Amino acid sequence: MRVLVAPDAFGGTLTAPEAARAIVEGWHRHAPADELTIAAMADGGPGFVDVLHEGIGGELAIVTVRGPVGGDVPVAVLHADGTAYVESAQACGLHLVDPQDPLHATTYGVGQAIAAALDAGARRVVVGLGGSATNDGGAGLLAALGATADVALDAGPEGLRGVTRVDLEGARARFDGVELVIAADVDVTLLGMFGATKTFGPQKGLTDDQIIAVDGILDRFVDATCGPTPAERRPADAKGAGAAGGLGFALMLLGGTVVSGIELVADAVGLTAQAGAHDLVVTGEGTYDFSSRAGKAVFGVAVVAGAAARPCIVLAGQVLVGSREMRAMGVESAYAMADLVGLDAAMAEPYASLAALAERVARTWSPRDED
Template structure:
């Protein structure tokens, strides 16, 4: 059996979730052979999972957090590539206060600058879990971009922008392949863009969401041009990832690819699936958004390709049977359905293990 969960956001890392599921499963089926392979998309946990899979070394750097507080970022150096996780520089919980209109991605740019000093062939940036919606303007500023406004003061800092010069930022990364490992397929602007879809979870009210989207729209006009064909880059899937970090990386010539694909290729998931008779994956909230570049969907797709049954263990399940089957999942089980959401959050490891023991009664060979 293969256990390949993503993180349970805010409670368990992917590795902790895998260990809890394995421990609970063995309570009922001690003779089952369980292989644990934690997974991730481009969000929190991305760097750690890759370091474990690739045997890379960690290099720590200190960068600016979203509101300027110094925060540590771990770079994973492996086989000519440096991997880093944007959420470590601009994610949740890094600052004592929340100010979504001033939160900046400058720290991500500083981390990329540090990564470039290792002279890698490639830099891969995991995108997800951010509190920022600045279109990656802060990242560009940290890499040397200049403008007639402050690019490092969040979306509010873009007010009145008329000139941006990206030449210095592009020069810093000359000769290095840049990859954005995105956790969503959202574009930068509009109804399905960075501000309107993800603004509420970053603390934005309706007026701030509207304003941020308008400021980003004006930013696109300046850095790309006003003609529809010039602005097309902002419509590309993934440019809205991490509050528009995907857009900034695309401006620098990066390819945007699902973070799940990067991780699953690195850990050799297909080989693990082929050797298993059952695949168990999971995440904190299994819902319809799991289909949009999330790790659980990638694991289920890999299981379907090998005709292996796949089940999901989650903190909460908000997917109906039809949607579940469309995602390649046979059944999904929620900790909250057994003990309630409050208890599930209070002791997530124990209750996830208990759920796994219950599920093993049905699914263990």
């Protein structure tokens, strides 16, 4: 049996390549003769650059940027065939903030990483969005690239209070003759009931009252950058504008075009051809839930598998959707580490737990070898 193993990262416990290796190890315990191929995935969030580097090669350049709440953090910029790939999570990810400080966390470091890519001569820049600790509408990024305002753009949403004027001329000039691509992990808009702050603010530490306040601040930020009319404010309403706490919006202001992060990665590693050459596609993520459909890697892999007429299954830390919802997403079955070993064990020993789950699942999907 030929099995394509194409998981995303497991929420801060396993990288996508680590998850893939755990699945292969466990599967082979039951079916050592099966042919397993690894195609680690990313949707624009954590692991985006590592997965692309493994899939397409290129050279990594390490740059030091400002972290989301101060201090220096390293960011790896991938250069391949004239394109620079930047992973926003490396500069402003949730893993960099303890304790969380969503009112002051900034995307300034993401802008610094992009500036380094431009200074190195990149004529095409792809920015992967996802997993951020920030909710500043990308104001910090704009500041790092040369934008100015009548308030502090690099001090998080709290610093944007009272904003009335933002000058983007300097930042936009950096992209003359440069193609800017936004690889988003979600397709949410910037503002409102289904926008970035309401949807993802709680996981970044915003309280209910702060969510309302920050959304209002970003609403005025949109007026200051775009203008007050509905036609002028369209970038804020575009799908992907709310990715990474509004980084998508800021990059759109600089001429960026939004694409699906998982589709970009899938195309780069030839996932469609690989799926067609295998009998089964196995994907996975930390928590498989309803948000998985909103541009996440698992859903993207399932779509590719369906187009190739191959069954797709999910191995996850937790599974929070029912069988009907799974099939609507193109998934045959989903299996949870928490159901096999318990949630505490799954978190404490994620590699061993995922390998054990893969071994158990292989009994269902691969015939037992005869002695």
